[in-house]
Amino acid sequence: MVRIGAFFVGLFFAGWLLISFLFGAYSYVTEPPAKTVEHEFHLAPKHVSFSFDGPFGRYDRQQLQRGFQVFKEVCSACHSLKFVAFRDLEGIGYNEAEVKAIAKQWALKTPDVDPATGEMSTRDPVPSDYFPKPFANNVAAAAANNNAIPPDLSLMTKARHHGSAYIYSLLTGYTDQAGYKNAKGQELLKEFPDAKTPDALHFNPYFANLNLAMAPPLAADDQVAYADGTKATVDQMAQDVAAFLTWTAEPKLENRRTAGLATIVFLLIATGLAYMSYQNIWADKKKAA
Numbered sequence: 001m002v003r004i005g006a007f008f009v010g011l012f013f014a015g016w017l018l019i020s021f022l023f024g025a026y027s028y029v030t031e032p033p034a035k036t037v038e039h040e041f042h043l044a045p046k047h048v049s050f051s052f053d054g055p056f057g058r059y060d061r062q063q064l065q066r067g068f069q070v071f072k073e074v075c076s077a078c079h080s081l082k083f084v085a086f087r088d089l090e091g092i093g094y095n096e097a098e099v100k101a102i103a104k105q106w107a108l109k110t111p112d113v114d115p116a117t118g119e120m121s122t123r124d125p126v127p128s129d130y131f132p133k134p135f136a137n138n139v140a141a142a143a144a145n146n147n148a149i150p151p152d153l154s155l156m157t158k159a160r161h162h163g164s165a166y167i168y169s170l171l172t173g174y175t176d177q178a179g180y181k182n183a184k185g186q187e188l189l190k191e192f193p194d195a196k197t198p199d200a201l202h203f204n205p206y207f208a209n210l211n212l213a214m215a216p217p218l219a220a221d222d223q224v225a226y227a228d229g230t231k232a233t234v235d236q237m238a239q240d241v242a243a244f245l246t247w248t249a250e251p252k253l254e255n256r257r258t259a260g261l262a263t264i265v266f267l268l269i270a271t272g273l274a275y276m277s278y279q280n281i282w283a284d285k286k287k288a289a
């Protein structure tokens with residue numbers, strides 16, 4: 001009796017599920033969800049290759065130093081790097097004296113307290129300091145940037161899908177909205193007249209909602225002068241700073257890969273040994289059979 005009851009209850013729920021699925025499918029076909037401008041026009045990051053791609057990839061120290069230079073001369077005016085200390089720069093190939101000099105000459109100062117009066121003051125950063133923030137607080141940051149707060153970039157490449165390629169694409173992806181076409185060849189504004197980029201925002205199809213408050217930070221070739229003689233095209237600077245920000249988010253990437261490789265080699269040898277001892281242990285039993 002109870003069984004039959006349970007059967008009907010089950011049948012009821014299964015039927016309910018089937019009917020709601022059928023209705024859902026029917027209304028999806030007859031009234032497909034409205035297209036959104038983001039869905040239609042947002043682009044996945046461009047394909048770009050980095051020296052650290054793949055399981056054997058390594059950072060290119062020269063590139064990281066160039067990327068650091070771009071961060072220092074361009075991005076640090078607005079973006080903080082709060083999880084990185086000056087002494088961490090030894091990881092991209094600077095020696096102790098160079099790090100000391102970089103910290104001392106940094107344009108932004110480190111907040112401090114005057115030991116005599118207790119008043120707030122500032123001083124030159126030292127290697128153990130983290131990069132000073134460009135704005136005192138979020139209110140000041142938003143006020144200076146058209147109400148958008150420039151996010152901290154320390155972990156940005158981890159916070160976005162295909163982070164390194166995303167940063168590169170974002171920096172090189174600004175384009176003219178009026179002439180922008182997607183793969184289907186439709187013009188954005190014809191199809192979505194409401195999507196016009198508001199004044200003071202900038203159109204960029206790699207940004208999730210297509211319009212962002214950051215003006216193109218890398219606008220012209222030779223915006224920085226590279227010490228190693230590399231030509232500073234916008235494309236090159238974008239790749240270099242993307243590589244640098246990949247390093248800030250994962251400075252131990254190379255150690256992790258070396259350890260992983262050593263582990264795999266160890267496991268392979270251990271597997272071989274285990275197999276040989278298995279053969280050894282069962283050798284006489286097999287003969288008897």
Ligand code: HEC
Pocket residue numbers: 070071074075076077078079145148149150151153156160167170171207208211212213214215217218241
């Ligand atoms: C004049 C100030 C300014 C400069 C210089 C600047 N940015 Fe920005 N950046 C912003 C602001 C403001 C935002 C927030 C935009 C928004 O949310 O609409 C932002 C956002 C970003 C984002 C986040 C995008 C996202 O997906 O949320 C990244 C990445 C970024 N900037 C990278 C850089 C890099 C790299 C540089 C240097 C080459 C740089 N920015 C230089 C102001 C700046």
